[in-house]
Every structure is written in structure tokens, then in C-alpha cells.
Amino acid sequence: xxxxxxxxxxxxxxxxxxxxxxxxxxxxxxxxxxxxxxxxxxxxxxxxxxxxxxxxxxxxxxxxxxxxxxxxxxxxxxxxxxxxxxxxxxxxxxxxxxxxxxxxxxxxxxxxxxxxxxxxxxxxxxxxxxxxxxxxxxxxxxxxxxxxxxxxxxxxxxxxxxxxxxxxxxxxxxxxxxxxxxxxxxxxxxxxxxxxxxxxxxxxxxxxxxxxxxxxxxxxxxxxxxxxxxxxxxxxxxxxxxxxxxxxxxxxxxxxxxxxxxxxxxxxxxxxxxxxxxxxxxxxxxxxxxxxxxxxxxxxxxxxxxxxxxxxxxxxxxxxxxxxxxxxxxxxxxxxxxxxxxxxxxxxxxxxxxxxxxxxxxxxxxxxxxxxxxxxxxxxxxxxxxxxxxxxxxxxxxxxxxxxxxxxxxxxxxxxxx
Numbered sequence: 001x002x003x004x005x006x007x008x009x010x011x012x013x014x015x016x017x018x019x020x021x022x023x024x025x026x027x028x029x030x031x032x033x034x035x036x037x038x039x040x041x042x043x044x045x046x047x048x049x050x051x052x053x054x055x056x057x058x059x060x061x062x063x064x065x066x067x068x069x070x071x072x073x074x075x076x077x078x079x080x081x082x083x084x085x086x087x088x089x090x091x092x093x094x095x096x097x098x099x100x101x102x103x104x105x106x107x108x109x110x111x112x113x114x115x116x117x118x119x120x121x122x123x124x125x126x127x128x129x130x131x132x133x134x135x136x137x138x139x140x141x142x143x144x145x146x147x148x149x150x151x152x153x154x155x156x157x158x159x160x161x162x163x164x165x166x167x168x169x170x171x172x173x174x175x176x177x178x179x180x181x182x183x184x185x186x187x188x189x190x191x192x193x194x195x196x197x198x199x200x201x202x203x204x205x206x207x208x209x210x211x212x213x214x215x216x217x218x219x220x221x222x223x224x225x226x227x228x229x230x231x232x233x234x235x236x237x238x239x240x241x242x243x244x245x246x247x248x249x250x251x252x253x254x255x256x257x258x259x260x261x262x263x264x265x266x267x268x269x270x271x272x273x274x275x276x277x278x279x280x281x282x283x284x285x286x287x288x289x290x291x292x293x294x295x296x297x298x299x300x301x302x303x304x305x306x307x308x309x310x311x312x313x314x315x316x317x318x319x320x321x322x323x324x325x326x327x328x329x330x331x332x333x334x335x336x337x338x339x340x341x342x343x344x345x346x347x348x349x350x351x352x353x354x355x356x357x358x359x360x361x362x363x364x365x366x367x368x369x370x371x372x373x374x375x376x377x378x379x380x381x382x383x384x385x386x387x388x389x390x391x392x393x394x395x396x397x398x399x400x401x402x403x404x405x406x407x408x409x410x411x412x413x414x415x416x417x418x
Contacts, residue, residue, distance in 0.1 A: 228378040304382055305382070
């Protein structure tokens with residue numbers, strides 16, 4: 001959520017920044033509701049003062065008639081206070097409901113653009129190999145990937161993995177978690193896979209992306225679209241000390257997305273499914289540190305690709321492709337020789353105080369004791385299924401998948417023969 005004072009005091013730049021994201025701000029709604037809120041707050045303060053005067057007068061009354069008169073006046077004021085309180089609550093909800101639809105400001109160095117075609121490649125690593133077979137074609141042998149059985153027990157766009165591929169998938173998770181906890185000092189968490197709407201509202205999935213979520217019928221619970229939601233929400237309504245920052249969290253989880261509006265896209269293989277798994281990185285930091293931490297967190301994700309020897313590139317997303325809550329995002333795209341193209345395997349984002357305002361996460365400065373909103377960041381470290389697909393396609397030759405050396409202690413085997 002954006003700071004309403006920033007919107008009102010810098011309306012021209014606010015409109016310009018949001019226009020670059022394709023969002024048309026209706027400033028009149030915010031001004032009208034803000035003015036009405038101020039008037040109600042003034043009335044609230046006036047009524048509270050009148051109530052205090054009556055209380056003082058009541059203490060000094062000597063006759064029952066005077067007391068009765070003051071009691072009646074007090075009841076009238078109480079009624080007005082209740083009415084004012086209800087009006088203020090209703091108006092605040094209207095204001096918040098509109099503010100929650102407004103995306104984050106893009107950072108100044110985010111490329112201007114309409115969509116993904118305007119993203120800017122800023123780094124490339126490794127040498128892309130020539131086109132090869134798609135991972136789904138490769139793993140049809142020995143029935144390593146079983147889409148038919150998955151569809152029969154669920155529906156399309158689910159998969160069953162078996163034998164060495166199932167173990168390779170598990171090994172990648174263990175390798176990623178070990179790397180981030182032992183090499184980069186993240187604290188590992190095991191988190192709920194069902195969260196309430198406050199958690200999704202706080203991290204920006206609601207209200208905008210409600211259609212992409214799986215909701216539990218008759219419950220205020222949703223299957224998580226990413227571990228970012230419960231990890232960041234762990235600190236909702238908390239005030240941290242400056243010495244606690246940065247907080248570095250990592251978790252593996254399944255992710256559930258209905259993929260609304262993506263019918264017919266990426267239906268081959270395991271690139272875009274309703275259920276997939278990720279290792280997610282989250283950091284809570286001081287505002288002055290967040291841009292530096294975005295670079296560090298992105299390098300943490302990149303190091304996994306480099307250790308697995310998967311060619312990739314880093315892309316700075318344009319304003320037209322930037323996620324709703326993000327101020328800046330780097331996408332890491334792995335080379336997929338089976339498709340002869342790069343595909344997203346991780347998004348690393350700085351949200352600044354956009355999420356922390358929604359979740360009310362603050363920290364107290366050591367020197368001044370001033371309370372400020374923390375900055376939040378997250379990134380995939382990595383998407384496990386897509387990493388598996390990229391690994392298979394980049395390491396398949398003569399009916400053999402060669403396993404990168406860093407995984408041998410996790411898999412217990414060095415090759416998979418088809």
C-alpha cells in the first residue's frame with residue numbers, strides 16, 4: 001500500500017509513475033475521502049472534548065435535577081460519538097479499499113515499457129547449447145513423468161513423478177535449502193500451506209489476484225501461491241528492533257495457482273502447472289539497505305544456477321511487466337534447449353515498504369527510537385520443477401542424463417539412463 005500523504009503531497013509525480021505502469025489513478029476519490037475523514041476526525045475530537053466537560057461538570061453538581069440533565073446530555077453525546085465512529089470506520093474502509101487497488105511505484109531505474117518485450121537483459125552467464133529434445137519428450141521414457149495418471153486423480157496440468165526423477169526433484173530441494181542456509185545464512189522455516197485473507201491482502205495477492213487463488217469452500221483459507229505469503233506475514237503487526245535486521249528466511253513449499261487467463265499456454269511439460277514447488281527467499285531489512293540487498297539476494301539465486309551449470313540471463317523488468325507489489329524486479333531466465341529459448345526460473349523483487357504498510361511491520365531505530373516500516377524483498381531460489389526441466393534438457397545426451405557433481409551427495413547417483 002502506498003503512503004496516502006505521499007500521494008496527496010506529490011500528486012503529479014504519483015500520477016506519472018502509476019501511468020508508466022498502466023494504472024490510471026483517480027485522485028478525486030482519494031481527495032474526497034481524505035477530506036471527509038478529516039472532517040469526521042475533527043467532529044470526533046470536538047465530541048470527546050464536550051464529553052470531558054460534561055464529566056467535569058457532573059463531579060461538581062449538587063442536585064439530582066442537574067445530574068439527570070447532565071446524564072441525558074451525556075447520552076446524546078455518546079450517541080453522536082457512536083454514529084461518528086461508525087461513519088469513520090465505513091469511510092476508512094472505502095479509502096483503504098481504493099488504496100489497495102493501487103500498485104507500487106516503480107523505481108527510477110526500472111525500464112519504461114508496455115510489456116515483457118520492453119524488459120532489459122543486463123547479464124548473461126554460460127553458453128546456451130544447441131536445440132535438443134524437450135524435457136517432457138525425454139522423460140516419457142520409463143514413465144518418469146506421468147501426466148495421464150495425474151489427470152485421472154486430479155485434472156490436467158498436474159504431474160506424477162517417479163523413480164530417479166522424483167528423487168532428483170527432492171535432491172534439488174535439499175541442495176537449494178542447504179545452499180541458502182549454510183552458504184548465505186538464511187533461517188529455514190516450515191510454514192502452513194493454507195493462509196487467511198489478511199496474509200494474502202498484506203503481501204498483495206488480494207484483492208487483485210483473487211481469481212488465481214484456490215479458496216477452501218466455506219473457510220477463510222486459501223492454498224498458498226508462494227511461501228512468500230506466510231513467511232512475510234509471520235511479522236504482521238510486529239515492531240522489530242534495529243539489531244534484529246536483516247531477517248533472512250527460506251522455506252520450501254508447494255505452490256498452488258489456478259492460472260486464470262492462461263488457458264492453452266505452456267501446457268506441455270512441467271513449466272506451468274496448478275501445483276509446483278519452490279524454495280523461496282524472503283528478507284526484511286532497513287530502508288537504506290533494500291536496494292543493496294536486492295542485488296545480494298539475486299546473486300544468491302544465481303549461484304544455484306551456476307553451481308548446477310545451467311546457462312541463464314538476468315532481466316530487469318519494465319514498468320509494463322512489473323508485478324503489482326514490486327518496485328523493482330529481476331527475472332532470472334534459464335536456457336531451455338528443448339524450447340530453444342530462455343524461460344523464467346526466478347523472480348527477485350524489492351517491495352520497499354509496500355507490503356510492510358499492509359502488514360504493519362515496523363522496526364525501532366536504536367538511536368532515536370523512531371519507528372519506521374521495514375522494506376521487504378523476496379526471490380525464488382529456485383522454482384524446483386523448472387530447474388529440473390532445465391537440468392534435464394541441458395544435460396541430456398545419448399539417452400543419458402548427467403547429474404551435476406554438486407547433486408551427487410543428494411541423489412546418490414551420477415547419471416540417469418533412459
